[in-house]
Amino acid sequence: MKKFRFLFFSIFFIFISASDSAHAYAPVKKMNSQQIIVERYKAAVEEILKRADRFKKELAQMSQQRAGLSPFQNRRNSLGQMGLIQHNAILFKSLEQSLRSLIAGGILYLKKENPPEAERLLKNATDSYAENAAAHLLYGDILAEAEKTKDAAREYLAFCQSLEQPDRLGVRQKLFNLNDAKIITFHVRSQLTAQGITPPEEKVLISRLTQADFKYRLQVMMENTLTFTLPFLVIGGITFLILRRLFGIESSVPTEHMFYHIYLVIFFCYLLWIGHLFLNLPPLFRPIEWEIFSLLLAGTLIAIIVKYLRQIWHYEKERRNSESLFCPYCKKAILKIACICPFCNHKVTPEKV
Incomplete structure (x- = not known):
């Protein structure tokens, strides 16, 4: 009997203590x-x-x-x-x-x-x-x-x-x-x-604070990139073109022209950057890093587009020529009377052509 009475009072005491603790803990948690x-x-x-x-x-x-x-x-x-x-x-x-x-x-x-x-x-x-x-x-x-x-x-x-x-x-x-x-x-x-x-609105304030941080990081990144990359591209570009000539690396005429056009764009942007530094040339728009990067990107895209337009024009010109056909191996234009492709040295026959 004493055991049951002790167990009853123990459970009752634990329940009261837990209840009081819950009421006391609520404001503490909020605080x-x-x-x-x-x-x-x-x-x-x-x-x-x-x-x-x-x-x-x-x-x-x-x-x-x-x-x-x-x-x-x-x-x-x-x-x-x-x-x-x-x-x-x-x-x-x-x-x-x-x-x-x-x-x-x-x-x-x-x-x-x-x-x-x-x-x-x-x-x-x-x-x-x-x-x-x-x-x-x-x-x-x-x-x-x-x-x-x-x-x-x-x-x-x-x-x-x-x-x-x-x-x-x-x-x-x-x-x-x-x-x-x-x-x-x-x-x-x-x-x-x-x-x-x-x-x-919350989104508006957050976007304005984070946008400023993003713009700053982007501008610093572009300034450092242009400062160290432009001289490297100028020197590396001329080295690349010279080595292509020395080792006799062959490519199509439009591809060769594309490489030269891209290098001219890089060299022009470098000269423009030097002009801003020494001659105080006014930029087209600010910041100057955006101007140089925009001209570099636009010039490179134009060179690539011109290259593919030249290829399309050359293909259409050869396709309409009644005296030439396309090699089934290298897809270059050859004369109908040719038995060997002068580009890939494969034998071609009128049947295959």
Whole structure:
């Protein structure tokens, strides 16, 4: 009897304990999920500040080393993404000041130290360079914490509007990446919704952030590819054509012409690239990497198309010639009276022909 009584009270005690634990665990689980979101956003902000610091160091290094660069290097840099910064001292100074204020204010914001000073620095970051989307984002956060809801909503909207504008200096491309897009989009949309403002669609914001990152990576890849590939193609192309002649490699006339046309296109693009570097030739369109790549691709396609058109024209011409036929082995045009194909040395007979 005592055993049954002990078992009954044990089961009852376990049931009560489990019930109380379930009620106590529910709010803790909810609090942890919100804490995870906050921590993820905080980590994203820390990464943005680290990238801003690297970008600021790049600008400082660019300013220090520019005097020691050769004319070729100076001109090449002016064609790249940082060309507009290098040749505009006022813009350079504004961007540098904005990044400096963003980093200092962002660190104070993350550490929850001296909120008035952090607010002043982040406001200075947005005033110094209005296209700094990261400055609008953090300025909106610190205004929201100070319960300045209208001003915070204005900054979040300014952040969204800055993503719609062209990224002239590549600031967004330097500060944001694909990993930040979802958490930042969720944060901004939540803040605007809390203020009763209809936010932009999630897909739109994510695409604008990720598109900037994709365009930047693509442009850098194309710039590096053209810089190292064009000289190699020029030298390798002339070597290829010379070796074909030395070893007597035979091919059809249209194929030979195609090789020469493609090499002329490569050589012309290389000369155009040199002209942009040294002679300051204005490009047809910017960025210059896209111009060179487009001309290279278009010229190569035209050379290939011309080659096949010549083959078709030659085939039709021979087909309509009453004195020639096509060899059944190599498909070359030969005279009807020929007994041996002069191209493949196969014997041909009128029956086979």
